[in-house]
Amino acid sequence: MSKSSPLAFITGASGGIGREVSLRLASHGYNLILHYNRNRKSVEELKAVIEAEYGQSCLIFQADFSFVSKTLNKLTDLDFQPDVLIHNSGMASSKIFQDVSESDLTSQLTIGITTPSLITKMFLPGMISAKSGKIIMITSIWGLTGASCEVPYSMIKGGQNAFVKALAKEVARSGIQVNAIAPGAIETEMLAGYSSDDILELKEEIPAGRLGKPSEIAGLVAFLLSKDADYINGQILSVNGAWYC
Template identity: 40%
Template sequence: MKKTAIITGASRGIGKAIAVALAAEGYHLALFCHNNIEMLNQLASDLKKEYKVEVYTYQGDISDSSFVIDSCKDALAKLGQVDVLVNNAGIAHIGLLTDMSVEQWNTMVNTNLSPLFYTAKVVVPSMVNKKSGNIINISSMWGTVGASCEVAYSATKGGVNSFTKALAKELAPNNIAVNAITCGVVDTDMNGMLSADEKAELAEEIPIGRFCQPEEIAETILGIIKAPSYMTGQIIGVDGGYI
C-alpha cells in the first residue's frame, strides 16, 4: 500500500536525514523548507531517482499560517493521504532573556511551536478518517530541563512536549500515535557557530562522548513509526545520556 509523509525543515540536517530514511522505506514525500529551495529540489530529484517515490517541495516561512495550511492542503491532495507527519522545522536563539527583543520572542514562538497547530489542523482530519497515523515532533532536551541563555528556545520546546502529550490523548481513540523526540546535541548547521574547541569541550560533557548524527534521529523516527500504536504521548530522549 502507498505510504506517505510530510516533513518540515527538510532541506538539510535532521530533516534531510529523515527524508532519505523514509524514501528508502518507500514513502512518498512532501518536503518543506524556508530558504534552501535549490538544495531541497536537488534532494527531491535524488530521492525520486534512487527510490522511485513521489516527492513534492514547498518553500516558505513556517511561521506563516497561510503558507503552512495551504501547502499542507496541497500536499494532502497530491499524496492522497498522510500517514506520517514530522514537525522538524525550528530555530535557536542564544542570549540573555533581558537582551531579547519582543520581535525575537514572537519569531521563536511562531516558528517552533505554532506550526505544530497549523500542520495538525490540516492533516489530523484525514488521519481520523482512516483511523491511523503517526505525528512525530522534533523537540530538544532543553524543553525538558531548560537551558540558561536559551530561555525562549527551552520554552517553545517545552510547549512542543506538552502539545505532544495532549494531542496524543486527544487522538488515541482514533489509533493515531503522537510522540516527540527530545534531541541532544546534534551535528547540524544549528551548532555551526561553535568553534572546534567549543565542540570538543561540549562533546566531553556528553556521556557517550560525541555529538548525535542526524541519521540517528532518522533511525529513531523509523523505530517510532514501526512501534505499536499503543506507544503514544511519549517524549523520547536521544541525547547520548546527557540528561
Template identity: 45%
Template sequence: MKNALVTGASGAIGREISHMLASNGFQLYLHYNTNQTAAAKLQKELKDKYGVPVSMVCADLSKAGGSEDLWNQIQVPLDVFVYNSGSAHFGLLTDFTEKSITETMQLNLVSAISLTKAIVPSMIQKKSGKIIMITSVWGEVGAACETVYSAAKGGLNTFVKALSKELAPSHIQVNGISPGVITTPMMDQFTDEEKRSLADDIPAGRFGEPREVAHAVEFLMSEKADYISGHILSINGSWFT
C-alpha cells in the first residue's frame, strides 16, 4: 500500500484531496492544526467509505519547528506529498507586524521547504515520488493587500521549479497547482454582492470547486504525468492567463 501525506487536510481543498487519495487506495497521513473536530470527522469518513488506514497528525506549521513536529509523527517513506497549507493576512504592507510577516512566510513557504527536505531522502532512495505544492494565483501575478502572501507563494512556485531539476535524475516529479478563487469557507468573509462582482471578473463566470483542485492533484500524481515536472498548473477559469 502506498503512503501519502496531505497538509491542511481539514480544509475544503485538503478534504477533497484526501478523499481522492483514499479512493485510490493510499494509506493516509493527514495534517491539521486547530480544527480537531473537522479532522476527526474526515478520518471517520475516509475509514468508513474506503477502508484505508488514516492517521491524523497535528502540528502548527506557522511556527519554526512545526515541520519537524509533523515529520516526527510520521517517519515513513512517502509516495505522494501534497503541501496544502496556507493562510493570508489582508491589509497594507505598512500595517503588517513582524510577527505576522514571519508566520505568513513560515506557513506558506519555509515549512514547505523544511518538510520536503525531510521527505526527499526516502524518495531518492527508491527512485520515485510525487511532490505537489498548492500555491496561489497571487504567487504568479501578485495582489495588493496580500503582498507577503504573494511573495511567499511566488517563492513556493520558484522552489517547485528549482527542486524539480534537482530531483529529476531520481525520477521524482515536483509540481505546483495554482488555484484562483475557489469556493471555500475563506470566501465567507465577502458579501454576496462582492462575490457576484468577483465572479463577473472571471471569464469562466464562476468560482472553482475544491474537487477541481483534487482532480489536478490526481493527474499530477499519476503515471500519466511522469514526464511533467517543474510545472505550475493554473486553475483559475482564465482569470489570469
C-alpha cells in the first residue's frame, strides 16, 4: 500500500453502511482494509470497484468477531497501523429479552463490545505515538433511547456510546478523536425483514417522512475525518430525521 495515502480499517464493510463509507473514503484518497465475516462476494465486488474507480489499494480481512483471540491474532499477522478506525460491524435481532439464551447474549456482547474494544486497544499505541488518529463507531439510535424486543442490541450500542465518551477523554491530549454516529432508520438490509406496510408506518413516525440513506451516514463519517472536525470529540451524533431528538 502507498505510504502517501492514509489507511482506514473498516469493520463490517460488506453491509450497506460499510460499503458507502468505504466508497466515500476511497474517493477521499484513503487506502482501505475491508473487514467482513460471511459475505465475501460483496466485499470482493467492493474492492474491485474501489481499485478500478479510485485507484486506491484495498485488502480484504475476514474475521468472526465472536472469536476474540483468532481475530486479534489475524490482525497481528497482517501487521498494519491504521490512521482511521471505523467500527461498523454487528446486526440487530428482534426477540423479547426473556427468550434470549445465555449463549446468544454472550456471543452478541463479544461481537459488539469485547472484540471492537480490544481491536481499538491494539491500534491505540500507534496512534498515540503519532499524536494522530480518528476512531468512529457506528452505533444506533437504540443505544440512546432503547428498543423493546431489541434489548441486547440496545445494551451493546449504549455500551459503545459510553466507550466513545470515556475513551475520548483519555486520548484527546494525544491528538486522537473518538466519536460515534447513531443512525436512525436507514435503508439497509437490517430493514429487509419489514413488510411494506411496516416500512410505511415507520416512515410516518419519522418527522422527515422518509428513511435515511447509507450515503448520509458516509457523508458524516467523511466530515468527522476532516480537519474541520478536529475539535469534535467524544460526541454521539444521531442521524435520524428528527425521529428522536
